[in-house]
Amino acid sequence: MRHEPVRQFEEAVSHASGVDVSIVMPCLDEAQCLPHCIANAKEALRRIADEYGLTGEIVVADNGSTDGSQAIATSLGARVVPVAERGYGAALIGGSKAADGKYILMGDADGSYDFTDGVAMIGELEAGADLCMGSRFKGGISRGAMPWKNRYIGNPVLTGTLNLFFGARISDAHSGLRAIGRQAFLDLGLSGSGMEFASEMVIKAALKRLRIAETPVKLLPDLRDRPPHLRPWRDGWRHLRYLFMLSPTWVFGVPGVAGAVVSLALLFAAVMQHFVPGTFPSVGNYWAILAAAMLGVSHMAGILGAAGNLYGVRAGYRLPNSFSRRLAKLVSLESMLIVGALLIGLGLIVLADVLLQWRVRHFAATYSVVPALVGSLCLTLGFQNLLGGFLLAIIGGNDARFMTIPQSSRTSDDSPFAI
Numbered sequence: 001m002r003h004e005p006v007r008q009f010e011e012a013v014s015h016a017s018g019v020d021v022s023i024v025m026p027c028l029d030e031a032q033c034l035p036h037c038i039a040n041a042k043e044a045l046r047r048i049a050d051e052y053g054l055t056g057e058i059v060v061a062d063n064g065s066t067d068g069s070q071a072i073a074t075s076l077g078a079r080v081v082p083v084a085e086r087g088y089g090a091a092l093i094g095g096s097k098a099a100d101g102k103y104i105l106m107g108d109a110d111g112s113y114d115f116t117d118g119v120a121m122i123g124e125l126e127a128g129a130d131l132c133m134g135s136r137f138k139g140g141i142s143r144g145a146m147p148w149k150n151r152y153i154g155n156p157v158l159t160g161t162l163n164l165f166f167g168a169r170i171s172d173a174h175s176g177l178r179a180i181g182r183q184a185f186l187d188l189g190l191s192g193s194g195m196e197f198a199s200e201m202v203i204k205a206a207l208k209r210l211r212i213a214e215t216p217v218k219l220l221p222d223l224r225d226r227p228p229h230l231r232p233w234r235d236g237w238r239h240l241r242y243l244f245m246l247s248p249t250w251v252f253g254v255p256g257v258a259g260a261v262v263s264l265a266l267l268f269a270a271v272m273q274h275f276v277p278g279t280f281p282s283v284g285n286y287w288a289i290l291a292a293a294m295l296g297v298s299h300m301a302g303i304l305g306a307a308g309n310l311y312g313v314r315a316g317y318r319l320p321n322s323f324s325r326r327l328a329k330l331v332s333l334e335s336m337l338i339v340g341a342l343l344i345g346l347g348l349i350v351l352a353d354v355l356l357q358w359r360v361r362h363f364a365a366t367y368s369v370v371p372a373l374v375g376s377l378c379l380t381l382g383f384q385n386l387l388g389g390f391l392l393a394i395i396g397g398n399d400a401r402f403m404t405i406p407q408s409s410r411t412s413d414d415s416p417f418a419i
Contacts, residue, residue: 018055018100019055019056019057019100019101020054020055020056020101020102020103021045021048021054021055021056021057021101021102021103021104021105021122022056022057022058022059022096022099022100022101022103022104022105022182023041023044023045023056023057023058023059023105023106023107023115023118024059024061024092024095024096024099024104024105024106024107025037025041025058025059025060025061025078025095025106025107025108025109026061026063026088026091026092026095026108026109027060027061027062027063027065027069027073027091027109028062028063028064028065028069028091029065029066029067029069030065030067030069030109030110030224031065031067031068031069031072032223032224032225033109033110033111033222033223033224034060034069034072034073034076034109035072035076036111036223037107037108037109037110037111037115038058038060038073038076038077038078039076040111040114040115040116041058041078041107041115042058042077043115043116044105044115044116044118044119045058047116047119048118048119048122051119051123052122052123052126054103054122056101057079057099057100057101058073058077058078058079059078059079059080059081059095059098059099060073060078060079060080060081060095060109061081061083061091061092061094061095061096061098062080062081062082062083062091063083063086063087063090063091064082064083064084064086070082081094081095081098083095085193086193087193087194087197088193088194088195088197088198089190089191089192089193089194089195089196089197089198089200090193090194090197092106092197093190093191093193093197096182096185097186099182101182102181102182102183103122103125103179103180103181103182104179104180104181104182104185105118105121105122105177105178105179106176106177106178106179106180107176107177108176108177108222110222110223110224111220111222111223111224112145112176112219112220112221112222112223113134113176113177113217113218113219113220114217114218114220115177117134117139117177117215117216117217117218118134118177118179118217120215121134121177121178121179121213121215121217122179124179124213124215125179125180125181125213127213128211129211129212129213130180130181130184130205130210130211130212131178131179131180131181131184131201131202131205131210131211131212131213132178132179132180132212132213132214132215133170133172133173133175133178133202133212133213133214133215134172134175134176134177134178134214134215134216134217135170135171135172135175135214135215135216135217136172136175136217136218136219137155137171137172138171138172138214138215138216138217139215139216139217139218139219140216140218140219141218141219142218142219142220142221143221144221145219145220145221145222146219154236155172155173155174158173158174158199158236158239158240158243159171159172159173159174161240161243162199162202162203162243165203165243165247165249165250166202166203166206166207166246166247167206168202168203168205168206168212169212170202170212170214171214172214173198173199173202174198174199174239175198175217176198177217178201180201180205184205184210187208187316188201188204188205188208188317189204189315189316189317190204192242194235194238195235195238195239196235196238196239196241196242198239199239199242199243200242200246203242203243203246203247204246204317207246207312207317207318207319208317208318208319209319246312246317248304248305248307248308248309248312249305249308249309251305251308252301252302252304252305252308253301253302253305255298255301256297256298256299256300256301256302256305257298257302258298259294259295259297259298259301260294260295260298260299260302262291262294263291263292263294263295263298264291264295266283266287266288266290266291266294267288267291267292267295267374267377268280269281269283270283270287270288270291270370270373271370271374274368274370274371285367285368285369285370288369288370288373289369289373292373292374292376292377295377295381296377296380296381296384299381299384299385300384300388303384303385303388303391303392306388306392307388307391307392307395309324310392310395310396310402310403311395313403314395314396314397314403320403324403328401328402328403331402332400332401332402333389333390333392333393333400333401333402334400336385336386336388336389336392337385337386337389339382339385340381340382340383340384340385340386340389341382341386342382343378343379343381343382343385344378344379344382344383344386345382346375346378346382347374347375347376347377347378347379347380347382348375348379349375350371350374350375350378351372351375351376351379353371353375354371354372354375357371
């Protein structure tokens with residue numbers, strides 16, 4: 001006869017209402033591994049109930065299995081949620097949205113994680129964390145559980161880049177075992193359908209300044225008798241491109257500032273050399289042309305960086321900081337139009353003088369292209385400012401102020417790189 005507390009516990013796990021913790025597993029043809037994983041998840045929920053007095057459920061987010069995984073999961077007391085959109089992230093998003101627990105513990109259904117390691121993660125959420133990541137590098141990686149290129153190249157590079165761009169300060173950004181509060185999960189508005197989902201969750205949590213904790217977890221060899229769904233190079237690139245897509249400051253802003261500094265220095269030297277020969281190191285026409293082109297690209301990169309950051313604030317996964325508050329007060333559609341018009345006017349004046357000097361020389365050629373280059377550059381920057389102003393206004397919700405920030409709204413830190 002089954003022990004009464006065990007029977008009651010399994011009933012609590014199997015029903016889908018009034019639960020505190022939902023263990024969510026993405027599943028695609030995992031019939032071989034599911035019995036072990038569900039039994040392990042039940043043990044984790046048992047320990048969570050003993051330690052924190054929390055009830056739980058097991059949700060299997062099925063991504064279109066054809067090997068009978070659904071029937072196996074149901075027979076073992078799990079709740080199966082069908083997710084039509086294919087992909088690791090899509091399965092976890094669908095399963096987590098269907099989960100009823102106030103805490104969501106995510107873990108793979110291949111036996112590579114011990115769900116009992118998630119007990120401490122739920123403890124971190126109970127203590128006030130919004131997201132708790134499992135660190136395989138702190139908990140231990142069993143022999144054969146992770147390919148060398150993932151362990152020594154892929155994960156360190158991607159995690160290091162993520163920490164640099166977003167200040168997450170974690171040791172393992174791609175662990176498959178993680179816990180998050182349900183409300184925090186919904187607030188992040190996650191959308192990555194593939195493996196980039198792992199990065200997206202950490203990035204958006206860091207951008208919104210959620211409290212991120214980390215606990216050690218073990219990585220074990222999976223129980224499959226087939227190759228994993230993970231494709232290291234393809235999925236590594238998907239992670240990396242997602243880091244850049246969510247960091248317009250590093251994609252546009254940092255290169256734009258660097259390009260502007262170099263190009264302005266070259267142009268200043270070229271202009272001084274034109275008017276007072278010999279006062280600066282000689283900067284020829286070729287370098288001057290290159291500098292003008294670089295400044296035009298840098299200016300556009302700055303506008304695109306502002307547009308990307310503005311979109312993030314409007315979409316809700318970025319928080320305005322003190323830098324963006326000050327910028328929002330100074331920059332508007334009207335101010336960009338005025339600056340653009342002034343640059344266009346200056347460019348026309350310079351080019352008119354170039355034509356006048358050409359006539360004075362009886363239409364003879366001149367050695368220096370600096371005056372024509374400066375006039376053309378002013379026109380280019382002016383029109384970019386005009387068009388960029390309307391772009392920012394459109395992204396800002398058709399608002400000429402671009403971004404209206406209530407003074408009482410929550411802000412991020414004071415670093416402009418965290419915009």
